[in-house]
Amino acid sequence: MGFFLETLIGGLMAGMLYSLVALGFVLIYKASGVFNFAQGAMVLFAALAMARFAEWIPGWLGFENQVLANILAFAVAAAVMFVVAWLIERLVLRHLVNQEGATLLMVTLGIAYLLEGIGQSLFGDNIYSIDVGMPKDPVLVLEGMFPGGLLINKEDFIAALIAAALVAALSLFFQKTATGRALRAVADDHQAAQSIGIPLARIWVIVWFVAGIAALVAGIIWGSKLGVQFSLATVALRALPVVILGGLTSVPGAIIGGLIIGVGEKLSEVYIGPLVGGGIEIWFAYMLALVFLLFRPQGLFGEKIIDRV
Amino acid sequence: MAETVSERQIGDVVLDLRNISLAFGGVNALSDISFDVREHEIRAIIGPNGAGKSSMLNVINGVYQPQQGEVVLRGQRFEKMSPGHAARAGIARTFQNIALFKGMSVLDNIMTGRNLKMKSNILQQAVWWGPAQREELAHREKVEEIIDFLEIQHIRKTPVGRLPYGLQKRVDLGRALAMEPSILLLDEPMAGMNIEEKQDMSRFILDVNDQLGTTIVLIEHDMGVVMDISDRIVVLDYGKKIGDDTPDEVRANPEVIAAYLGASH
Numbered sequence: 001m002g003f004f005l006e007t008l009i010g011g012l013m014a015g016m017l018y019s020l021v022a023l024g025f026v027l028i029y030k031a032s033g034v035f036n037f038a039q040g041a042m043v044l045f046a047a048l049a050m051a052r053f054a055e056w057i058p059g060w061l062g063f064e065n066q067v068l069a070n071i072l073a074f075a076v077a078a079a080v081m082f083v084v085a086w087l088i089e090r091l092v093l094r095h096l097v098n099q100e101g102a103t104l105l106m107v108t109l110g111i112a113y114l115l116e117g118i119g120q121s122l123f124g125d126n127i128y129s130i131d132v133g134m135p136k137d138p139v140l141v142l143e144g145m146f147p148g149g150l151l152i153n154k155e156d157f158i159a160a161l162i163a164a165a166l167v168a169a170l171s172l173f174f175q176k177t178a179t180g181r182a183l184r185a186v187a188d189d190h191q192a193a194q195s196i197g198i199p200l201a202r203i204w205v206i207v208w209f210v211a212g213i214a215a216l217v218a219g220i221i222w223g224s225k226l227g228v229q230f231s232l233a234t235v236a237l238r239a240l241p242v243v244i245l246g247g248l249t250s251v252p253g254a255i256i257g258g259l260i261i262g263v264g265e266k267l268s269e270v271y272i273g274p275l276v277g278g279g280i281e282i283w284f285a286y287m288l289a290l291v292f293l294l295f296r297p298q299g300l301f302g303e304k305i306i307d308r309v
Numbered sequence: 310m311a312e313t314v315s316e317r318q319i320g321d322v323v324l325d326l327r328n329i330s331l332a333f334g335g336v337n338a339l340s341d342i343s344f345d346v347r348e349h350e351i352r353a354i355i356g357p358n359g360a361g362k363s364s365m366l367n368v369i370n371g372v373y374q375p376q377q378g379e380v381v382l383r384g385q386r387f388e389k390m391s392p393g394h395a396a397r398a399g400i401a402r403t404f405q406n407i408a409l410f411k412g413m414s415v416l417d418n419i420m421t422g423r424n425l426k427m428k429s430n431i432l433q434q435a436v437w438w439g440p441a442q443r444e445e446l447a448h449r450e451k452v453e454e455i456i457d458f459l460e461i462q463h464i465r466k467t468p469v470g471r472l473p474y475g476l477q478k479r480v481d482l483g484r485a486l487a488m489e490p491s492i493l494l495l496d497e498p499m500a501g502m503n504i505e506e507k508q509d510m511s512r513f514i515l516d517v518n519d520q521l522g523t524t525i526v527l528i529e530h531d532m533g534v535v536m537d538i539s540d541r542i543v544v545l546d547y548g549k550k551i552g553d554d555t556p557d558e559v560r561a562n563p564e565v566i567a568a569y570l571g572a573s574h
Binding site: 194198 | 370372391392393395396397401402404408409410411412413417420421422423424425427434441444445484485488
């Protein structure tokens with residue numbers, strides 16, 4: 001029982017990290033109807049900015065406080081993500097109002113390559129580390145209830161809390177505020193949104209910026225676990241099944257989807273893995289996504305697409 | 310019958326379209342069209358399919374930019390109107406193929422119409438702070454009035470995508486009304502409706518015009534309705550203006566009759 005719970009909790013926490021990346025996809029899809037292939041590149045770009053500025057800033061300003069360096073680096077990286085959002089709107093999206101979803105999708109593919117390239121030439125292409133003081137040591141809990149207690153990874157636990165808070169805040173923002181409503185309106189219909197005076201340009205900058213911040217947070221957490229390197233961009237691929245499962249249009253869906261996949265991966269690896277020789281964790285998520293695409297393409301919480309003929 | 314809207318005072322010209330020409334590639338959608346719209350009147354644009362009626366509305370609210378001609382709104386010339394400009398200048402519109410925000414509730418859809426009237430900034434909204442909250446509630450009140458007016462109280466929380474067509478048209482009108490426009494453009498507000506729904510919609514249009522004093526420009530295919538509610542009618546055919554007069558005169562215009570009956574041009 002203790003071992004099962006340990007696996008379960010481990011899965012939940014890993015799932016929360018997937019959710020964090022999936023969130024970026026959902027945000028941009030909700031607000032502009034675009035599936036943003038560049039989300040992974042944004043995670044990499046943001047993490048690179050964070051890692052490098054945390055390294056450079058103490059040198060530029062001549063102090064040695066790690067916490068202060070991290071805070072300043074976060075602020076600068078956030079500003080950088082704002083500039084990225086602004087440039088994307090200015091140079092790309094502005095010229096593609098009312099275009100087909102497929103066109104916009106291809107554009108984000110292009111943006112992904114640009115961000116990866118520019119990110120590495122600006123910030124360097126080595127492996128960098130982000131140290132925001134996350135505790136690395138595991139901790140034993142509930143020793144009274146289970147023999148030997150439960151082993152929990154503190155770092156994952158904190159990361160999961162941060163992700164959960166971010167998601168809760170964003171859900172409220174989308175559902176309860178006038179700007180959130182305007183974002184949803186733009187996602188549904190560009191033309192109608194323009195005709196009631198919603199400024200598309202500003203909405204797009206806001207939404208890409210928010211997605212940029214989500215990417216930054218994801219980049220910091222993943223980066224401090226795995227190190228900041230090019231492979232961080234592929235983290236987005238792991239989040240893809242999460243969005244398919246949860247539904248592209250649902251913020252809570254991104255969370256639940258992430259949790260299901262996190263738990264599913266771990267449990268199947270531990271309990272089914274030995275029967276088929278292991279390695280399930282790698283493809284489990286994609287398999288699950290495939291099944292969903294066949295039977296419930298809108299995902300668990302996505303809006304069903306109803307077209308009148 | 311046409312005199313049910315008697316009390317209104319038709320005022321000066323508020324919207325003047327001068328020599329508008331619009332072409333897509335080699336196809337002339339509109340050729341040298343001029344007409345004006347007076348304050349408080351109900352102005353209809355009619356014509357057979359493909360006559361350029363929707364293009365005309367799209368020029369008025371800046372979706373299309375005409376190659377020639379100008380749009381003059383209350384004496385102000387616009388060479389390049391944009392939908393954003395139009396909205397800020399008090400022009401609201403509905404769409405032929407309903408362009409509502411399908412995933413959102415009726416209430417939220419109509420609330421989006423208040424967008425331009427919202428003054429609180431994104432940070433205040435993000436923390437749901439004093440001014441933002443008060444503002445939201447005030448707008449909500451206004452929107453409830455519109456919902457009552459359009460008699461759609463029972464569906465206010467329903468996602469728009471699930472509603473039948475006639476009700477969606479009503480929500481589309483509601484969203485436009487939420488902007489408190491001075492000029493309302495209606496693109497086939499009664500298309501696809503049964504008689505009862507058409508009667509309701511006609512009543513709403515007349516009430517808006519009468520009670521709120523809103524100037525209305527509408528495109529409609531149902532001749533009975535058009536003749537009943539309009540003050541003046543522009544007739545388009547193949548992108549050209551072939552008539553511009555009161556309903557009675559238009560009805561008697563041989564060119565108009567020919568266009569509708571398909572006689573040779």
